[in-house]
Amino acid sequence: MAIDFKLSESIDTQRQMTQMVAEQMMRPVSRHFDEHEHDIPWDYINAMWPIMRQNPMFGVVDKPETAVDPNKPKKPKTGNVRMVHLIEALSWGDAGIYLTTPGGALGGAAVAAAGTSEQKSRFLARFADSETPVWGSMAMTEPQAGSDTSAIRTTAVRDGDSWILNGEKIYCTGGRLSLEESQGLVVVWATVDPKLGRAGMKAFVVEAGTPGMEVTKLEHKMGIRASDTAAVVFTDCRIPFDNVLGNPEIPKPEAPAASADAPKGFKGAMKTFDATRPAVAASALGIARAALELLREQLTAAGVAIRDDVPVHEMSAVERDLLELEAQHKAAWLLTLKAAWMMDSGEANTVEASACKVKAGEAATVITQKAVELLGPLGYTRELLAEKWMRDAKINDIFEGTGQINRLIIARRILGFSSRELK
Amino acid sequence: MISFSPSEEQALIVDTLKRFAKDRLRSIFREADENGELPADLLNKGWELGLVGSSIPEQYGGFGEFSAVTGALALEELAWGDLASALALSAPASFAFAVLAAGTEAQREALLPQFSEERFVNATSALIEPRLQFNPRKLQTTATSDGDGYVLNGVKSYVPLASSAEHFLIYAAEDGQTQAFIVPAKTAGLSVGEREKLMGVRALEVARVTLDNVKVAADAKLGGEAGIDFGRLYARSQVALSALAIGVARGAYEYALDYARNRQTFGEAIGQRQSIAFMLAEMLVEIDGARLMVWEAAWKLDNNQEVTRDALMTKHNADKTVLMVCDRALQILGGHGYIREFPVELWLRNARGFTTFDGLAMV
Ligand SMILES: Cc1cc2nc3c(=O)[nH]c(=O)nc-3n(C[C@H](O)[C@H](O)[C@H](O)COP(=O)(O)OP(=O)(O)OC[C@H]3O[C@@H](n4cnc5c(N)ncnc54)[C@H](O)[C@@H]3O)c2cc1C
Numbered sequence: 001m002a003i004d005f006k007l008s009e010s011i012d013t014q015r016q017m018t019q020m021v022a023e024q025m026m027r028p029v030s031r032h033f034d035e036h037e038h039d040i041p042w043d044y045i046n047a048m049w050p051i052m053r054q055n056p057m058f059g060v061v062d063k064p065e066t067a068v069d070p071n072k073p074k075k076p077k078t079g080n081v082r083m084v085h086l087i088e089a090l091s092w093g094d095a096g097i098y099l100t101t102p103g104g105a106l107g108g109a110a111v112a113a114a115g116t117s118e119q120k121s122r123f124l125a126r127f128a129d130s131e132t133p134v135w136g137s138m139a140m141t142e143p144q145a146g147s148d149t150s151a152i153r154t155t156a157v158r159d160g161d162s163w164i165l166n167g168e169k170i171y172c173t174g175g176r177l178s179l180e181e182s183q184g185l186v187v188v189w190a191t192v193d194p195k196l197g198r199a200g201m202k203a204f205v206v207e208a209g210t211p212g213m214e215v216t217k218l219e220h221k222m223g224i225r226a227s228d229t230a231a232v233v234f235t236d237c238r239i240p241f242d243n244v245l246g247n248p249e250i251p252k253p254e255a256p257a258a259s260a261d262a263p264k265g266f267k268g269a270m271k272t273f274d275a276t277r278p279a280v281a282a283s284a285l286g287i288a289r290a291a292l293e294l295l296r297e298q299l300t301a302a303g304v305a306i307r308d309d310v311p312v313h314e315m316s317a318v319e320r321d322l323l324e325l326e327a328q329h330k331a332a333w334l335l336t337l338k339a340a341w342m343m344d345s346g347e348a349n350t351v352e353a354s355a356c357k358v359k360a361g362e363a364a365t366v367i368t369q370k371a372v373e374l375l376g377p378l379g380y381t382r383e384l385l386a387e388k389w390m391r392d393a394k395i396n397d398i399f400e401g402t403g404q405i406n407r408l409i410i411a412r413r414i415l416g417f418s419s420r421e422l423k
Numbered sequence: 424m425i426s427f428s429p430s431e432e433q434a435l436i437v438d439t440l441k442r443f444a445k446d447r448l449r450s451i452f453r454e455a456d457e458n459g460e461l462p463a464d465l466l467n468k469g470w471e472l473g474l475v476g477s478s479i480p481e482q483y484g485g486f487g488e489f490s491a492v493t494g495a496l497a498l499e500e501l502a503w504g505d506l507a508s509a510l511a512l513s514a515p516a517s518f519a520f521a522v523l524a525a526g527t528e529a530q531r532e533a534l535l536p537q538f539s540e541e542r543f544v545n546a547t548s549a550l551i552e553p554r555l556q557f558n559p560r561k562l563q564t565t566a567t568s569d570g571d572g573y574v575l576n577g578v579k580s581y582v583p584l585a586s587s588a589e590h591f592l593i594y595a596a597e598d599g600q601t602q603a604f605i606v607p608a609k610t611a612g613l614s615v616g617e618r619e620k621l622m623g624v625r626a627l628e629v630a631r632v633t634l635d636n637v638k639v640a641a642d643a644k645l646g647g648e649a650g651i652d653f654g655r656l657y658a659r660s661q662v663a664l665s666a667l668a669i670g671v672a673r674g675a676y677e678y679a680l681d682y683a684r685n686r687q688t689f690g691e692a693i694g695q696r697q698s699i700a701f702m703l704a705e706m707l708v709e710i711d712g713a714r715l716m717v718w719e720a721a722w723k724l725d726n727n728q729e730v731t732r733d734a735l736m737t738k739h740n741a742d743k744t745v746l747m748v749c750d751r752a753l754q755i756l757g758g759h760g761y762i763r764e765f766p767v768e769l770w771l772r773n774a775r776g777f778t779t780f781d782g783l784a785m786v
C-alpha cells in the first residue's frame with residue numbers, strides 16, 4: 001500500500017457512465033420535477049433499474065463464502081469508494097432525482113448492517129430479483145424525535161409469533177416509492193420498552209402491503225422535490241416475529257443481552273450511518289460541483305479572469321471567493337473519499353464519516369449560496385439551475401444527523417466523553 | 424488505486440521523525456524561541472536522520488527516492504515538533520530539491536552528492552523580497568545576461584541561515600520571468616545583512632541578502648539556458664509549507680484537546696461545553712481536510728500531473744487552517760494560553776507567518 005489518489009479503471013469507467021446518465025437523463029428533466037412536486041421520474045427509474053439490480057449501491061447481499069485460498073492475496077474491497085463516486089455524479093445531475101434511484105437505499109443499508117444472514121437474503125433478494133423497480137426506506141424520525149432518536153415513541157409489542165407496531169413516523173425518504181409504488185420495505189425503528197431508552201430500540205422490517213401501515217402525507221419541500229418525503233402511520237400493524245433485525249432479545253437491565261450474530265439495536269443504526277454519511281456527503285458535493293462548474297463557466301463567459309498564477313492578495317474578490325469555494329469543495333471531497341475508503345478497508349470510521357458529513361454539508365451549503373450571489377441577476381432566476389441547487393444542497397446539512405449532531409459525535413469521540421457527559 | 428495508508432517505508436520515516444520531534448524538538452523549542460537560536464548540535468542531529476540524503480537518488484550519491492508525498496509526511500512531523508527547527512532543517516532541502524527537480528544533469532552531479540554526507544550542508548534559498556504586495560512571479564531582483572554570464576541585483580529577505588550559508592539559490596527575474604541562480608556565499612557583491620526580527624519562528628536565523636552587481640557564470644542558472652519552470656518549483660514549495668502548517672496545527676489541536684478534557688470550570692470539564700467541544704471538532708475536520716489536500720497535491724507532483732491550482736488552493740487553505748486552529752487553541756486555554764509558560768501563544772505566533780512564508784521549504 002501507498003498513498004494513492006488514482007481511481008481504479010473500473011470505478012472510473014462507471015463514474016464516467018454515471019456522469020453521462022446525469023447529463024442526458026437527469027439535467028433535461030431537472031426543472032420539471034422541481035416544479036411538479038410528487039411527479040415520479042419513471043423514465044430515469046426504469047432506465048436505472050436494470051443497472052441497480054446488477055450493482056446495488058447500498059445493502060449488498062453477502063456472497064456465499066467460497067473456499068478461500070490463503071495464498072491468494074485478498075482483493076481489497078472498493079464498494080464504498082465506488083458508491084461515493086456514483087452518488088456524486090448522479091447528484092451533479094439532480095440530487096432529488098438521485099434519491100429516487102431504485103434499490104434498497106437506507107432501508108437496504110440498515111438490513112445489511114443490522115440483519116442476520118437469513119434476514120439479509122430474505123429481505124434484500126428483491127433488490128436483485130424483481131423485474132420491476134423496488135425501493136427500501138428507513139423510518140426513524142417522529143414528530144417529537146429528530147436528532148434525539150432515543151425519544152421515539154413508536155412501540156413494538158410482542159404477541160406470540162408477531163410484533164404489533166403502533167406509532168407515527170415522519171420525513172421518511174422514499175416512503176411512497178417503497179410502500180406504494182413497489183413491493184419494497186421500510187425499516188422502522190420502534191421501542192420494545194420506552195423505559196429502556198436506547199437499549200429498548202429495535203429495527204423492524206415492514207414490507208409493502210402489510211395491513212395497518214399507511215402513507216398519510218407527502219411533504220412539500222424547499223428542495224429535492226423529486227424525492228418523496230412521507231409520513232407513515234402504524235395502527236396495530238402486525239409483522240412476523242423474525243422481522244426484528246438482529247437479536248430479538250429484550251435486554252434486561254441487570255443482564256446484558258447475549259451476543260448475536262449481528263450488531264443490534266441502536267448500535268446497528270449507528271453502524272448504518274458510518275456508511276450512509278459519506279453517501280450524503282457525496283451527494284452534497286455533486287451538487288456543489290455542479291454549482292462550481294456553472295459559476296466558472298459563467299464568469300469566464302463574462303470575461304472575469306480566474307488566475308492561478310497570482311498571489312491571493314492580487315486577486316479580485318470574486319477570484320478569491322472562487323478559490324476558497326473550490327478549496328472547501330476539495331477538502332470535503334477528500335474527507336469523503338477517506339471515510340469511504342476506511343469503510344472498505346474495515347477500519348472504524350465513525351469520526352471520519354461524521355467529519356466528511358460536517359464538511360460537505362457546510363461546503364455545499366456555502367458554495368451553492370455563494371454561487372447564487374456571484375451569478376448576480378442570473379443566479380436568482382429560475383432560468384438557471386443555481387437557485388435550485390442552493391435549495392437542494394441544504395438538506396445535506398440536516399438529514400443523517402445535522403451538522404450539530406455530527407460535531408457532537410466527533411467531539412465525544414476525540415474528547416472521550418459519553419453522551420451523558422457531552423450533550 | 425485509491426489508498427490513504429502510507430507505504431511501510433514512509434511509515435518508518437514518519438515514526439523516526441515523530442520520535443525526533445517529540446524527544447528533541449519538543450524539549451528545546453521554548454528555550455530556543457526565548458533565546459532566539461537553536462541549540463548548537465540540533466541541525467547536525469536532524470541531519471543524521473538523513474533528511475535530505477534519503478530523498479536523493481543513488482546516482483547523485485543519495486540513498487533514497489525523491490517523493491513529494493514522503494516529504495510532506497516528514498515535514499508535518501518536524502513542524503509538529505517545532506517550526507523554527509523544521510524551517511532550519513528545510514533550508515538545505517529547499518536548495519537541494521530545487522536542484523534535483525529543475526537542475527541540469529551537470530548541476531545535479533556537481534551539487535547533490537554533498538547533501539548525503541554526514542556534515543550538515545549549509546545551503547539555503549532566497550525568494551521573498553521586503554515589500555508589500557510581494558509577488559514571486561514578479562520579482563524586483565533582476566538577472567541580466569552579460570555575455571558569458573549573468574549579473575544579479577536586488578534585495579532578498581527572510582533568507583534562512585543566511586549568515587552561515589555556503590550556497591544560495593537566488594530567485595531573480597530575467598526578462599520578467601522568475602529564474603533561479605546558484606550563488607556561492609563568497610561571491611563578490613553578495614552581502615548578508617543584519618538578522619531580521621520576526622513575530623514568530625524566533626529561533627530561526629533569517630536575514631536580508633543584498634545583491635549588488637553579483638556576477639555569476641552562465642552555468643549558475645538553474646536548469647541551464649532553458650531555465651526553470653518556476654510555477655512547478657513554486658508548487659513544490661507551496662505544498663511543503665502547507666505540510667509544515669498542518670504539523671503546527673496538529674500540535675496546537677492536540678494540546679488544546681487534552682487541556683479541554685482536564686480543565687474544570689463550573690464543576691465540569693470545559694470540553695463538556697459545546698462551545699469548546701464544537702471548536703475542537705471543527706479543528707479536527709479542517710486539519711484532516713487540509714492534510715488530504717496536501718497529500719493529493721504532493722501525489723500529483725510525484726505523478727507529473729498539473730498542480731498549479733491545487734498547490735495554490737492547498738497553501739491558501741493550509742494558511743487559513745493553521746491560523747484558525749492555533750487561535751482557537753489559545754482561546755481554549757483561556758488566560759493560560761496567553762502566558763509563555765504554555766506553548767500555545769508561540770504556536771499562534773508561528774502560525775501567523777505562513778501567509779508570508781514563501782519558498783522556505785520544498786518537497
Ligand atoms: C427531506 C428530509 C428527508 C428526511 N429523510 C429521513 C428518512 O428517510 N428517515 C428518517 O428517519 N428521517 C428522515 N429525515 C429526518 C431528519 O433526519 C431529521 O429532520 C433530522 O435528524 C433533524 O431532526 P429534527 O428535524 O427533528 O430537528 P431537531 O432535532 O429538532 O433539531 C433542531 C435544531 O437543533 C439542533 N440540535 C438538536 N439537538 C442538539 C444538541 N444536542 N446539540 C446541539 N444542537 C442540537 C439541530 O442540529 C437543529 O439545528 C428527513 C428530513 C428531511 C427534511
Ligand SMILES: Cc1cc2nc3c(=O)[nH]c(=O)nc-3n(C[C@H](O)[C@H](O)[C@H](O)COP(=O)(O)OP(=O)(O)OC[C@H]3O[C@@H](n4cnc5c(N)ncnc54)[C@H](O)[C@@H]3O)c2cc1C
Pocket residue numbers: 686687688689693696698699754755756757758759761762
Ligand atoms: C495578561 C492577563 C492579565 C490578567 N489580569 C487579571 C487581573 O488583573 N485580575 C484578575 O483577577 N484576573 C486577571 N487575568 C485573568 C483572566 O481574567 C482569566 O484568565 C480569564 O477570566 C479566563 O480564565 P482562565 O484563564 O482560568 O480560563 P478558564 O476559565 O479555564 O477558561 C478556559 C476556556 O474555557 C472557556 N470556558 C470556561 N467556562 C466555560 C463555560 N461555562 N462555557 C463555555 N466555555 C467556557 C473559556 O471561555 C476559555 O475559552 C488576567 C489574565 C491575563 C492573561
